[in-house]
Amino acid sequence: MGKYKVVETFVSINGEATHAGELACFIRFAGCNLTCGYCDTKWANEPQVPYKSMSAEEIYAYIKSCGVKNVTLTGGEPLIQPEIEWLITLLSADKALRVEIETNGSVDIAGYDARPENVCMTLDYKLPDSGMEQFMRTENYAWLKPQDAVKFVVSSTRDLETAKKIIETYDLCAKATVYLSSAFSAITPAQIVEYMIQENMKDVRLQLQMHKYIWDPEKKGV
Ligand SMILES: C[S@@+](CC[C@H](N)C(=O)[O-])C[C@H]1O[C@@H](n2cnc3c(N)ncnc32)[C@H](O)[C@@H]1O
Ligand SMILES: Nc1nc2[nH]cc(C(=O)O)c2c(=O)[nH]1
Ligand code: SF4
Numbered sequence: 118m119g120k121y122k123v124v125e126t127f128v129s130i131n132g133e134a135t136h137a138g139e140l141a142c143f144i145r146f147a148g149c150n151l152t153c154g155y156c157d158t159k160w161a162n163e164p165q166v167p168y169k170s171m172s173a174e175e176i177y178a179y180i181k182s183c184g185v186k187n188v189t190l191t192g193g194e195p196l197i198q199p200e201i202e203w204l205i206t207l208l209s210a211d212k213a214l215r216v217e218i219e220t221n222g223s224v225d226i227a228g229y230d231a232r233p234e235n236v237c238m239t240l241d242y243k244l245p246d247s248g249m250e251q252f253m254r255t256e257n258y259a260w261l262k263p264q265d266a267v268k269f270v271v272s273s274t275r276d277l278e279t280a281k282k283i284i285e286t287y288d289l290c291a292k293a294t295v296y297l298s299s300a301f302s303a304i305t306p307a308q309i310v311e312y313m314i315q316e317n318m319k320d321v322r323l324q325l326q327m328h329k330y331i332w333d334p335e336k337k338g339v
């Protein structure tokens with residue numbers, strides 16, 4: 118079996134989405150197929166980024182040594198890592214783990230349809246201000262499961278309007294939990310809440326990147 122390019126591993130609270138506030142073990146992979154303007158982990162996508170080669174078994178052993186339940190696979194883009202399906206299968210076989218995959222919305226998730234309940238996807242929809250909207254695969258919404266989330270990272274009123282349109286067009290609140298997040302420091306959380314009130318977005322949740330309020334927003338490994 119192959120090796121995975123891992124740029125950092127750490128235990129922290131998950132700062133985002135459904136399990137925000139719970140301890141989680143993070144595995145961050147090198148490289149991404151997109152270049153979002155707001156990306157807070159551009160360093161992980163640099164071709165020369167230092168990485169550790171780890172087998173699936175080594176990653177699993179590290180996770181077990183952390184003793185936590187939640188595992189977040191992130192990056193970079195986890196779903197473009199060669200043989201990532203094998204790692205997900207290995208981790209999901211351990212029912213003491215809950216595996217969350219942070220994915221950017223451009224990669225086909227149809228092949229993960231047989232995943233068990235302890236594997237959830239947090240699927241981004243990249244809005245216009247990210248510069249990456251043309252790569253979004255809305256076909257992915259056919260494969261959402263109740264434990265999944267769709268996340269819109271918002272930078273502007275234009276982004277909010279697009280998010281609302283996509284949520285309604287694909288009836289996303291009926292398929293998964295839907296989050297609006299502020300692109301850190303690009304728009305205030307208050308502006309997002311004002312828009313949610315104005316548009317009566319009853320089934321959508323605001324989420325803030327908790328770790329950026331707890332620690333220096335530039336700090337790695339938290
Ligand atoms: C760094 S990405 C890695 C996973 C995957 N490439 C993706 O985009 O979903 C993890 C999450 O952080 C979010 N993110 C990145 N930069 C951000 C920023 N400046 N403010 C808020 N969220 C950000 C992304 O939108 C994504 O939901
Ligand atoms: N604390 C913390 N929680 C997170 N949840 C998702 C993250 C990510 O970068 O994907 C992240 C992260 O980088 N740090
Ligand atoms: S898809 Fe994720 S990792 Fe890639 S550039 Fe965008 S936010 Fe960064």
Ligand SMILES: [Mg+2]
Pocket residue numbers: 157158
């Ligand atoms: Mg992050």
